[in-house]
Amino acid sequence: MKLYNATKYVIASSIIIFNKSYFTLKRNPIYIYFVFIFSLASFSQEKPLFEKIDTLDVLLRTSEKLRVANDMYASLEYAFKVVNYAQDLGHNHYLSHGYLLMGTVQYEIIDYENATKNFLKSLEYTEKTKNKVLLPYVLNSLANVYYDGNKDYENALKYYKRAVKLGKGNPHIQQYQIPLHNLIWTYMDLDRFDEAAIYLREADSIDSSIPDSVQTDRSSLYLLRARNYAQNNDIIRAEENFDKSFEYLKDETYWPKGKSYFYRYRSEMYEKIGDHTKAINDLKLLNENDQKVFENARSKTDETTKMRFKVDQYEQQLAIAKREKDLLLDIDKNNKKIIFISTTALLLLAGIVFFYYRGYRSKKKISEILEFKNIELSEAKSQAEQLSKIKSQFISTISHELRTPLYGVVGISSILLENDAKSEKDKKLLNSLKFSADYLLDLVNKVLKVSKIDSEEKELIKTPTDLFSLSQNILQSFEYQSHKKNNILILDHNHSIPKLLYIDALRISEVLINLIGNAIKFTHQGKIWLRVKLLSTDDKTVTIRLEVEDTGTGIPEDQKDYIFEEFSQVGSVYDNKQGTGLGLSIVKNLVQVMGSQIYFESKKNIGSLFYFDLELDIAESLNDLNNQSENKESTTNISAKILVAEDNKINQLVTKNLLKNIGCSCIMAENGIDAVQILKKESFDLILMDINMPIMDGVQATIEIRQFDTTTPIIALTASELSEVSDECKKAGMNDLINKPLNKEDLRNCIAKHHK
Known part of the structure; x- marks a missing residue:
C-alpha cells in the first residue's frame, strides 16, 4: 500500500488555503490538492454556462464532503452525477475531475478494478484539457492503484516518474513532493535502494526549502530516511528518524496503516543488527495494529x-x-x-x-x-x-x-x-575472288544478325577460356588488314588477371572483332590498342575492362548520338569507307546481352576509345579446359562413307571436294526421295542432308529414313539461321546441324563427332 493517495479530495474554503502560488492541505498522510481549480475554471466560462458550472462545483464539493465523512456510497452517487452532467455539457474539465473523484472513492474501498478504469478516464480527459495542475495528481493516483491493486510495479514507476517530472518546478510544491515520496517508497519496496537514494536526496533538498506553513506530512519523509539509513547500517541515524516519524504516527486518527509500516521496518532493522528482543516487541505491536486495520477494512466489505x-x-x-x-x-x-x-x-x-x-x-x-x-x-x-x-x-x-x-x-x-x-597471277585473282565472297558472306551474316538479335535467347554459353590467348588470336587475325593500312596492333593485357575465366568466347570475340575492324577502317598509319584491364578481384570473381583505342579520324560531335544505330556511318556518304553501319549496333546489343553497357570517348582527328566492363567467374582448375581440348577432333583425315543429299550442282562439287580433302568418300542424291531409295540399298557411316530440296525436302526425307534406320547419323546442311530450323530438324530425327557455306575444319569436326 502506498504512502500517499494524491487523488483524495478535500474541498472548499474551510480546508484549502489559497494564497498566491501556494495552497496547502493537511489532514492525514493522504493528501489531495484539487478544488481551487474548479473555482478558477468556473470564472473562465461564458455567462450562459455560469449556473451550470456552479451546479457542477456544488456537486463536486458535496461528493468530497461525503467521502471525507466516510459516506462512500453517497459520495459515489454525487461523483456519478458530476460525470453524467458534465457529459451532457461536453465539458472535459469536469469529466476529468468527476472520474478522478469516482476512482478515489473506489480506491479507498479497495475496488481496484473500477478505480483503475476511472483513473484512466480521468487521465484521458485531463490530457485533453492540458490541465497541468491536476495531471500530476491523476498520474500519482493511477500509479497507486497499479502498485496496490495490480502489483504492476513497472507501470507504477512509469506513472510516478511522469508525475514527478510534471510537478518539478511547479509553484504548488505538493504536486512534486507527493509523487516523489511515492517513487522513493516504491524503489525501496523493490529493493532498489541505489535508485531510491537519488530521489531521496531531492526530497531532502525540497523539505529543507519548504516553509512550515506549507509543509506536508513529515512522517513519511522520516520513515523513508530511516529505511535508507537502516539499509546502509547507520543504525543511530535510522533510530533518530524512526522516532521523529512516530511523533506524527502516534495519533490514532492520523494514519493507522502508517504505524504498521513503522513497526515492520523498525523490526527488520533490529533483526538485522541482532537485537531480537526489540524486533519481537515491534512484531507484536505490528500484529496489534494490523488487526485494527483489518477490522476497519472488513467493515467496508x-x-x-x-x-x-x-x-x-x-x-x-x-x-x-x-x-x-x-x-x-x-x-x-x-x-x-x-x-x-x-x-x-x-x-x-x-x-x-x-x-x-x-x-x-x-x-x-x-x-x-x-x-x-x-x-x-x-x-x-x-x-x-x-x-x-x-x-x-x-x-x-x-x-x-x-x-x-x-x-x-x-x-x-x-x-x-x-x-x-x-600461277602467281591466278593465285592473286583467286585471293581477290575469295576475299570478295567472304566480304559478301559477312555482310549477309550481319544483316541477318541485326534482324534476329532481339529475338535470340539471351542465355550465355560460358566455358573456361584463356582470355590472353583469345585476345592474341583476335589481333593476329587482323594482321593482314592492319598491314595494308600501315597500322600497328598493340595488345596491353594485365597479367594479374587469372588465366582462366568463364567467358562466352564467341560473343566476346564477335564484339572485339567488330570494334577492332571498325578501328582499322578509320585509322591509317596509326596505332590500335586492345587493352584488358583489371578493375577488381576476389576469390571467385574478377571485374575487367576491355578497351579498343585507335588514333584514327575520330567521331564528329554531331554524329556521336547515333553511332550505335543500325546502318549509321561516321563521316560523309562520299567517304571511301567500306561497311554497312551494322557493326556498332551489333556490338551494343551483344554487350547488353552480357550484362554490361558500351561506352566511348572520341575527338575528331585524334582518335576514339570504346570500352565496357564485365564481371566474370574465375575457373577453379584447368580440368574443363583440358576436357575441351581433348574433345576437339584431330586434324587427321577421317575414313568414312557419306551420303550427301544436295540439289545444287555447284554445292555438290564443293561438298564433294571438301569431303575428299578430309579423306571421306561420298555418293550424291539429287533430292530427298533419291536419298531414301539409296539408303535402302546401301549402308553409310553418315548422311549430310540439305534441308531445302525439290520433290522431297530434307526434313521429310529424315522422317522417312528414321522409319527403317534409327542409327545412321544425319547432319542437316542449311543456309538459314540455325535457330530457325533447329527444333524442326531435331524433331524429325536429325543429330546435328551445320551452316553453309561449309569450311573444312568445321565439317571435319562435325563428322568426327558423330562418326564412330
Whole structure:
C-alpha cells in the first residue's frame, strides 16, 4: 500500500488555503490538492454556462464532503452525477475531475478494478484539457492503484516518474513532493535502494526549502530516511528518524496503516543488527495494529460489494445516456446533411439538365471521332505488323538465297587455292575472288544478325577460356588488314588477371572483332590498342575492362548520338569507307546481352576509345579446359562413307571436294526421295542432308529414313539461321546441324563427332 493517495479530495474554503502560488492541505498522510481549480475554471466560462458550472462545483464539493465523512456510497452517487452532467455539457474539465473523484472513492474501498478504469478516464480527459495542475495528481493516483491493486510495479514507476517530472518546478510544491515520496517508497519496496537514494536526496533538498506553513506530512519523509539509513547500517541515524516519524504516527486518527509500516521496518532493522528482543516487541505491536486495520477494512466489505453493484448501474446509465446523446447528435447531423444534400442536389439537377443535352451531343461527336481514329490505328498496326513480318521473311529468304551461291564461290575458290598447280597471277585473282565472297558472306551474316538479335535467347554459353590467348588470336587475325593500312596492333593485357575465366568466347570475340575492324577502317598509319584491364578481384570473381583505342579520324560531335544505330556511318556518304553501319549496333546489343553497357570517348582527328566492363567467374582448375581440348577432333583425315543429299550442282562439287580433302568418300542424291531409295540399298557411316530440296525436302526425307534406320547419323546442311530450323530438324530425327557455306575444319569436326 502506498504512502500517499494524491487523488483524495478535500474541498472548499474551510480546508484549502489559497494564497498566491501556494495552497496547502493537511489532514492525514493522504493528501489531495484539487478544488481551487474548479473555482478558477468556473470564472473562465461564458455567462450562459455560469449556473451550470456552479451546479457542477456544488456537486463536486458535496461528493468530497461525503467521502471525507466516510459516506462512500453517497459520495459515489454525487461523483456519478458530476460525470453524467458534465457529459451532457461536453465539458472535459469536469469529466476529468468527476472520474478522478469516482476512482478515489473506489480506491479507498479497495475496488481496484473500477478505480483503475476511472483513473484512466480521468487521465484521458485531463490530457485533453492540458490541465497541468491536476495531471500530476491523476498520474500519482493511477500509479497507486497499479502498485496496490495490480502489483504492476513497472507501470507504477512509469506513472510516478511522469508525475514527478510534471510537478518539478511547479509553484504548488505538493504536486512534486507527493509523487516523489511515492517513487522513493516504491524503489525501496523493490529493493532498489541505489535508485531510491537519488530521489531521496531531492526530497531532502525540497523539505529543507519548504516553509512550515506549507509543509506536508513529515512522517513519511522520516520513515523513508530511516529505511535508507537502516539499509546502509547507520543504525543511530535510522533510530533518530524512526522516532521523529512516530511523533506524527502516534495519533490514532492520523494514519493507522502508517504505524504498521513503522513497526515492520523498525523490526527488520533490529533483526538485522541482532537485537531480537526489540524486533519481537515491534512484531507484536505490528500484529496489534494490523488487526485494527483489518477490522476497519472488513467493515467496508459489505459496503464495497454494494458500491460495486451501484457502479455497474452507474456505468450502464452513463452508457445509455451517452448513446442517447450520440443518437441525438447523429440525428441532428443527419438532418443538416439532408438539408444540405437536398439543396445541393436541386442545384446540381438544374445544372445537369442544362448541360446534359450539350454533353450528350459532344460525347457522341467525340465517340465518332475516336471510333474512326481507332479504326485507323488498328489498320496501321496491322500494316506495321505485316510489314515487319514481310521484312523478316524477306531478310531470311534473301540471306538464304545469297548464302547458297556464296557457298559455291567460297568453296570453289578455296579448292582452287589449295591446288598447287596455279600461277602467281591466278593465285592473286583467286585471293581477290575469295576475299570478295567472304566480304559478301559477312555482310549477309550481319544483316541477318541485326534482324534476329532481339529475338535470340539471351542465355550465355560460358566455358573456361584463356582470355590472353583469345585476345592474341583476335589481333593476329587482323594482321593482314592492319598491314595494308600501315597500322600497328598493340595488345596491353594485365597479367594479374587469372588465366582462366568463364567467358562466352564467341560473343566476346564477335564484339572485339567488330570494334577492332571498325578501328582499322578509320585509322591509317596509326596505332590500335586492345587493352584488358583489371578493375577488381576476389576469390571467385574478377571485374575487367576491355578497351579498343585507335588514333584514327575520330567521331564528329554531331554524329556521336547515333553511332550505335543500325546502318549509321561516321563521316560523309562520299567517304571511301567500306561497311554497312551494322557493326556498332551489333556490338551494343551483344554487350547488353552480357550484362554490361558500351561506352566511348572520341575527338575528331585524334582518335576514339570504346570500352565496357564485365564481371566474370574465375575457373577453379584447368580440368574443363583440358576436357575441351581433348574433345576437339584431330586434324587427321577421317575414313568414312557419306551420303550427301544436295540439289545444287555447284554445292555438290564443293561438298564433294571438301569431303575428299578430309579423306571421306561420298555418293550424291539429287533430292530427298533419291536419298531414301539409296539408303535402302546401301549402308553409310553418315548422311549430310540439305534441308531445302525439290520433290522431297530434307526434313521429310529424315522422317522417312528414321522409319527403317534409327542409327545412321544425319547432319542437316542449311543456309538459314540455325535457330530457325533447329527444333524442326531435331524433331524429325536429325543429330546435328551445320551452316553453309561449309569450311573444312568445321565439317571435319562435325563428322568426327558423330562418326564412330
